[in-house]
Amino acid sequence: MKLILFYLRKLLAVVRNEVLVLPSRVAVIIFFLFILLLPSFTDDVYILRVFTLTCIFAIFAASWDLLCGFTGQLNFGHALFFGVGAYSAALMNIHWQLAPWFSIPLGALVAVAAGLTVGIPALRLKGTYLALTTMAFPIIVIGLIFTFPGFTGGELGISGIQKLAPTRIEEYYVISILMLVLCTIMWKITDSNTGIIFHAIREDEIAVRASGVNTTRYKLLAFCLSGFFAGLAGGLYAHFMRIVGPSTLDVSLSFQVVIWSIFGGAATIYGPVAAVFFLYPTLELFHLIQDYRTIVFAIVVLLVLIFMPDGLFRWLREKVEEECPRCKVRNVAWRKTCRVCTASLE
Amino acid sequence: MSQSFLEVKGLTKKFGGLTAVNDATFSMERHQIIGLIGPNGAGKTTLLRLMTGILKPDSGSVRFMGQEMAGKNTWDIVNKGMVSTFQNMRPFRRLPIIANVMVACLCPRALKRGEWVKKIEAKAMDALEFAGISDMAKENASILSQGDLKRLEVARAIATEPELLLLDEPFGGLSPAETDLMAKSIKRLHKGGRFGRLHSEGPAMIIVEHKLHWLMMIATRIIVLSFGTIIADGTPDEIIKNPTVIEAYLGQGGN
Numbered sequence: 001m002k003l004i005l006f007y008l009r010k011l012l013a014v015v016r017n018e019v020l021v022l023p024s025r026v027a028v029i030i031f032f033l034f035i036l037l038l039p040s041f042t043d044d045v046y047i048l049r050v051f052t053l054t055c056i057f058a059i060f061a062a063s064w065d066l067l068c069g070f071t072g073q074l075n076f077g078h079a080l081f082f083g084v085g086a087y088s089a090a091l092m093n094i095h096w097q098l099a100p101w102f103s104i105p106l107g108a109l110v111a112v113a114a115g116l117t118v119g120i121p122a123l124r125l126k127g128t129y130l131a132l133t134t135m136a137f138p139i140i141v142i143g144l145i146f147t148f149p150g151f152t153g154g155e156l157g158i159s160g161i162q163k164l165a166p167t168r169i170e171e172y173y174v175i176s177i178l179m180l181v182l183c184t185i186m187w188k189i190t191d192s193n194t195g196i197i198f199h200a201i202r203e204d205e206i207a208v209r210a211s212g213v214n215t216t217r218y219k220l221l222a223f224c225l226s227g228f229f230a231g232l233a234g235g236l237y238a239h240f241m242r243i244v245g246p247s248t249l250d251v252s253l254s255f256q257v258v259i260w261s262i263f264g265g266a267a268t269i270y271g272p273v274a275a276v277f278f279l280y281p282t283l284e285l286f287h288l289i290q291d292y293r294t295i296v297f298a299i300v301v302l303l304v305l306i307f308m309p310d311g312l313f314r315w316l317r318e319k320v321e322e323e324c325p326r327c328k329v330r331n332v333a334w335r336k337t338c339r340v341c342t343a344s345l346e
Numbered sequence: 347m348s349q350s351f352l353e354v355k356g357l358t359k360k361f362g363g364l365t366a367v368n369d370a371t372f373s374m375e376r377h378q379i380i381g382l383i384g385p386n387g388a389g390k391t392t393l394l395r396l397m398t399g400i401l402k403p404d405s406g407s408v409r410f411m412g413q414e415m416a417g418k419n420t421w422d423i424v425n426k427g428m429v430s431t432f433q434n435m436r437p438f439r440r441l442p443i444i445a446n447v448m449v450a451c452l453c454p455r456a457l458k459r460g461e462w463v464k465k466i467e468a469k470a471m472d473a474l475e476f477a478g479i480s481d482m483a484k485e486n487a488s489i490l491s492q493g494d495l496k497r498l499e500v501a502r503a504i505a506t507e508p509e510l511l512l513l514d515e516p517f518g519g520l521s522p523a524e525t526d527l528m529a530k531s532i533k534r535l536h537k538g539g540r541f542g543r544l545h546s547e548g549p550a551m552i553i554v555e556h557k558l559h560w561l562m563m564i565a566t567r568i569i570v571l572s573f574g575t576i577i578a579d580g581t582p583d584e585i586i587k588n589p590t591v592i593e594a595y596l597g598q599g600g601n
Binding site: 197 | 398400419420421424425429430432436437438439440441442445446448449450452453454455456466484485502505506
């Protein structure tokens with residue numbers, strides 16, 4: 001009993017000293033609680049469906065950020081991984097009767113193979129050339145799908161895929177908790193030593209090589225990791241929507257993910273996730289003004305990009321938090337002295 | 347074991363019609379510090395880049411500790427123990443200074459040699475300490491001055507614990523006082539020993555430099571390049587008196 005109390009007190013101290021001192025950390029906690037408690041506020045099927053899709057696209061956007069924001073390998077065909085993951089999961093489910101628990105990870109592995117396929121030619125390309133080349137891959141796969149309509153369903157896609165879980169709430173929980181876990185993993189990857197090398201490759205690849213790091217291996221790793229997470233998102237999408245069509249490989253989906261990530265702030269992981277949670281439900285809300293939906297959306301995005309080129313959420317973070325000039329610890333903007341080294345923040 | 351530490355033979359590189367390095371041949375011993383000098387455009391930097399695999403030579407061979415290096419990947423060469431700095435510094439500008447050095451600490455060679463080092467950061471910090479910029483470790487590399495960038499280059503190079511260190515203009519853009527400090531650091535590094543968690547074998551060095559006064563103080567041997575060809579090779583005293591070198595630097599009739 002004493003031991004439990006001891007740990008509880010320790011936990012409280014951590015919460016008070018580490019979490020409550022920074023608005024961004026409080027925001028993350030509130031976000032987690034919101035995701036986990038949403039079904040207790042509403043059991044409206046439509047709202048749950050919107051937020052489930054939001055969670056899926058959040059994984060997708062974060063995976064783009066891992067590859068392009070961090071490693072700097074500009075990919076304008078990211079829908080390839082999503083679509084390949086979705087199609088593979090669907091095909092395995094339909095043809096081999098694999099349960100979602102097998103078909104989704106296996107689909108993600110196929111997406112990893114797709115990542116390698118794109119990654120190997122991408123090793124020789126940079127910047128816009130790479131972006132244009134990657135754009136071609138999803139289009140090639142769409143062509144393949146149309147060529148074998150008997151197997152892939154052609155333009156109609158594949159329908160009748162097994163449900164992820166019996167009820168909407170269960171489906172919501174499976175996907176939302178997976179989203180939280182996967183995004184935390186991606187954030188941890190970018191925070192690790194591997195993440196530092198990813199950052200460095202984006203900054204100057206030759207200098208990384210001259211430091212003795214095998215950049216080829218790390219670039220391929222970035223493609224595979226990104227493909228894996230995007231493939232998981234695709235598989236979840238297939239089993240949630242229960243239909244997979246060529247739209248999962250669409251160019252518009254590839255650009256959507258770029259817009260989300262840049263809007264939220266590339267190379268942050270939290271930025272793209274937050275951006276999806278802001279933009280996707282907002283776009284659904286705009287159903288009320290159906291005719292002007294796209295133009296209002298475009299104006300919002302453009303305004304953010306013009307006035308906050310580093311992304312909305314990074315901008316917000318800079319507004320409410322500032323770095324201590326001496327010890328580089330982040331502080332709330334309205335503090336007068338640093339919370340660690342007590343240097344003046346004026 | 348009679349093979350020499352480094353043996354460069356017939357190294358040639360052409361850029362279109364321009365022969366940047368022409369049939370460069372020399373060898374060096376483990377304990378030497380070689381100064382590589384020559385007028386602008388003589389091919390000094392190109393020679394270093396050929397040796398570290400950033401550029402691929404058209405012909406010739408580089409044997410380092412008994413192994414052929416020409417045509418290998420840069421990272422393999424670095425992991426064998428030959429590392430170079432860049433003349434035009436190439437830091438990762440949007441990363442903190444410590445992270446710049448951590449990248450080098452994460453290469454296989456440094457990881458293997460520092461197995462007992464638990465924290466990569468601690469080792470990177472020691473490299474920065476050696477270079478004298480540890481007080482700015484958490485700042486972004488973009489704020490560094492020219493001189494500090496040079497130090498960062500050196501810190502990044504020694505973090506891989508090299509056997510042979512190729513320094514490309516380590517004094518370029520430094521004030522006389524800074525140059526003095528850097529020259530002393532280089533001498534100290536050459537003596538070898540332990541700098542915190544960082545172990546220095548006392549690497550052999552090839553230094554490309556224009557500030558001859560300081561270079562002569564450090565180097566035990568000077569190689570002179572002109573238009574891609576090695577025109578002289580000897581001790582600093584011999585080189586100063588060599589008429590071919592004086593001609594290459596000052597033109598005919600100079601003294």
